[in-house]
Amino acid sequence: MSSGALVIGAGPAGLTSAYELAKLGISSTIIEADEQVGGLSRTVSYKGYRFDIGGHRFFSKVPLINELWREMLSEDFLLRPRLSRIHYRGHFFDYPLKAANALAGLGPIEAFLVMLSYSKAKMFPSAEETNLEQWVSNRFGQRLYEIFFKTYTEKVWGIPCNEISADWAAQRIKNLSLKEAIRNALLGAGKSAEGEVITTLIEQFHYPRLGPGMMWDCCKDLLAEKGNETVHGIKVDKIRHRKGRVESVVGHRSNGERVEFDADHFISSMPLRRLIQSLDPLPPDEVLAAANSLRYRDYLTVVLMAKREDVFPDNWIYIHSPEVKMGRIQNYKNWSPEMVPDQSRSSLGLEYFLWQQDEEWTWSNDRLIDLGIKECAQIGLVEPDEIEDGTVVRMKKAYPVYDHNYNDRVDIIRNYLETLPNLQTIGRNGLHRYNNQDHSMLTGVYAARNVVGEKNDVWAVNTEQDYHEEVRSSETEKSSTGYTKTMGDRAVPMPIVQDEADQIIQTAFARLDGVALGVALGVVIGVGLFLATMILLLKGGEFVGPRLGLLRNFLPGYEVTWGGSLIGLAEGSLLGFGLGFFIASLRNWGMMAYAYLLRRRAETEAAKNVLD
Amino acid sequence: MTTESITMAGNKQTEEISREVMRIQAGVLAMVCAVLGGLLLFTMTVWLLLKDGPGAGPHLSLLGNYFIGYSVSWFGSILGLVYGALTGGIVGWVVGSIYNLVVGFRK
Known part of the structure; x- marks a missing residue:
């Protein structure tokens, strides 16, 4: 020990x-x-x-x-409602993004251009998705990317989006497994494996x-x-x-x-x-x-104390507007009322994402506070004479950079x-x-x-x-040490406890064996044609099976004779096998296509939260 | 690409969702094929009778070579219902059984 x-x-x-x-x-x-x-x-x-x-x-x-x-x-947790919006050129947009709200806020001309750009991305997506620009543009179109992702992301990271690895987004969206996408579709997107509703916890938080x-x-x-x-x-x-x-x-x-x-x-x-x-x-x-x-992005917060009970209803606002340097603004009172000593006051945290080499990093607190007051007034959030105090907190290496x-x-x-x-x-x-x-x-x-x-x-x-x-609570599985066993060997994910929904998915999406169906249909069609031919031959007559004989148009060499029955058996079996294999493949591919479609939809939904 | 490699590629794809290989319930498939087969032959016979009257459907009548007593007539439509159901049921049961047999063998 x-x-x-x-x-x-x-x-x-x-x-x-x-x-x-x-x-x-x-x-x-x-x-x-x-x-x-x-x-x-x-x-x-x-x-x-x-x-x-x-x-x-x-x-x-x-x-x-x-x-x-x-x-x-x-019991010291509060359950708080979540509200966050995007500020861009004088307008507030819902966040997570909602298509109707975004298009309405952008105006008819810009909305039309956004739709065109989105359609183009859907029809001709970039084959490569190595950087963030390609990743987001493929999902939302170039124009929406430029409005809602580019400026803010570049403020946060300080490097162009086409130099940021797509991992950044993919990690936060985490490509859903096909099974997860299907499970969400079966149970509803808001439910986890245990069936608990998590949507509400995204709209609220502790x-x-x-x-x-x-x-x-x-x-x-x-x-x-x-x-x-x-x-x-x-x-x-x-x-x-x-x-x-x-x-x-x-x-x-x-x-x-x-x-x-x-x-x-x-x-x-x-x-x-x-x-x-x-x-x-x-x-x-x-x-x-x-x-x-390895590089790190640094961060400083200018905190302004305002003589106003309510400044805005959001917990935070993303500031995409390129005319100001701040990237995000927090309203701490909306996180918890106890974050301010006096309920007639508010405190705002203006967040600046910088490199330590940036000039602003070395500015005095007073100068940074002045910048904050000016920018707050510039985007119309609070008037300078309402600010009664301020302070600055610097945090080095706040963000590991994904170049x-x-x-x-x-x-x-x-x-x-x-x-x-x-x-x-x-x-x-x-x-x-x-x-x-x-x-x-x-x-x-x-x-x-x-x-x-x-x-x-x-x-x-x-x-x-x-x-x-999928790591379950400590009550679910105990290891030999008496504590929760989360997984086995290194890099091997924890086996997921299969629940009822998983079992349904396993059964519903079970693979149809192409070879087996091919053999089954091959036997039925081959033997069926053989018997059909034999019955006519045994019945006899002047002209035996003139119509059945027309099958020779499709089955070379087939005729209603004793030899033809064997050819019919062989060719019918081959035809049946091909047909069975094709049906099974078509069904399996269809199920996969459906699963991919569900995953794509789920990822697009998740991508709307990528700024968090 | 060989049949085997095509099958393997397909397997890899679907395994992401389910590792199970589907089994067919031969009895259920037999039932479904019986209903389809019976209704199909019944409907085809009745349709020709309603469209062209007595003496219709010389080609469909050739099924009489296999289904004793069947003809394109009102009585034949009832017989067709029975024969279609019987044949469909047998075909469904045979397909399901052979499929399961091969799946079991390949496993």
Whole structure:
């Protein structure tokens, strides 16, 4: 049994990992560079106002994660309605996109052009779907892509959409399995495998009363109660390893004091690039080069406090308008009324997506607040004299960038890290994957379970839909360790418990065996023709079977004679076999075409949420 | 492309949804074919009688070579119903049974 683990990073992934380790009876120490826990999901306080780094809906299709949330925060969840819209050139559009609303808002001429562009995309889609532009344009048309996806996405990522890998979208849409698409069609799109209605949870979401940071503060306290310390203000300098095992992590406190942590197991949520750079000794040049070329998008929020009870009804608004720099605006009070100290006030979070090299990143807080006030007025949300205070929060490496080669580089790093079996990487930055909070938490759970001998592939989370979204609650299946067994061998998805709907699909879509049907029809037609010929011959007469003999027009050599009956038997059998095989193939292809059609429809529906 | 490779490609596609190979319930198929066969011959006979009157359907009457007593007449239509059903039932049952036999053998 392990004497302990070291978890690097006290974000959702790291804390969840430590929490799961504690459940498994393994003590851990968590080290965190910041003075606050929660990472990207922390809640920042300022003069009684509380705000997120971004917005964090507590909505997950993973039952295990929903259970964990409840377990940690108990009854402190609010169920909030979701409203988000897109602002583009003075108009607000529903989000997720609705065709009628979008076309009405664009005006008749633009709407016509959009329809033309959409038709073109459907008739002549781009054969390649390697970048985001091709991926979205194929589904919505070039013109809608330019209005509703291009500007916002480029604001967020800072690179042209044709340089962003289509994985970004595909990962978030996650190509539905054919079976899933059929199941949705059978049960209704809003129902999961268990039949629970999830549509309503997309329209509403759970949210901690005091913001997501409340959960992570609570998790930290729960860990402390079990003797698992969270050490703040530790910057990692070196990760020492020898003979294929990590031995310790060396870091320093904010006062420069050097600290070293030993452990048997190491779980890291620090950015992959920094992790590789910290390894001592350094990995081979190829791995180091791969790590050095990983890029991250940085993010800052300008928070404005407004003397107004209601500014807008949305939780957040996507700002697609190219004339302003902000990408999204949050209204924290609409997430939870307790995010503001005074209900006659509102706080708005204006989100800017930047590189650290960008000029704005280095601007003073006052200058950024001025920019925020100006842009808010420019798009007509709030007047400058209504703003009574403001602050700025900067978050480095908020988004791992999916450029064209990131996947190959991550593979190189991943392969190298497999040579250090007692080091696991988790979380959004630890895996360089655009995970939401729930997926990050799931990687933490899996990593913790790997410590006790399970073989979960944390890299598969959020890439293989079945791998995580079908993970049942902890009540369903227990492993030999007494805990939920989620899967077997590495990279092998968890076998899905077959429910009634699955069984119906299995039976309804069962393959018709072409050879078997061919043989069956071959025997019936061949023997049938043979018997028909023989009966006429036995009956005899002056002219035997003149009409049946006409079959020679189709069956060469056939005639109503003793020899012809054998030819009829052979040719009839061949004809029957071909017919049976053709019917079976046609039926199987028809069923597949229907399944593909259902999946295409479901993906298009899901693609409407791609901005989230 | 050979029959086998075509079959394998088809299998791969459909396996994404279902790994099962369909079995035919021979009794049910026999019933369906019996109803179809009987109604078909009955309807064809009645249609010719209504259209052309007595003496109609010289070609359809040739089925009398196989179905003893059958002719394009009102009585023949009833006999046709029985013979069609009987033949359809046998064909359906034979097709279903042979199909299942081959599927079992190939498994």
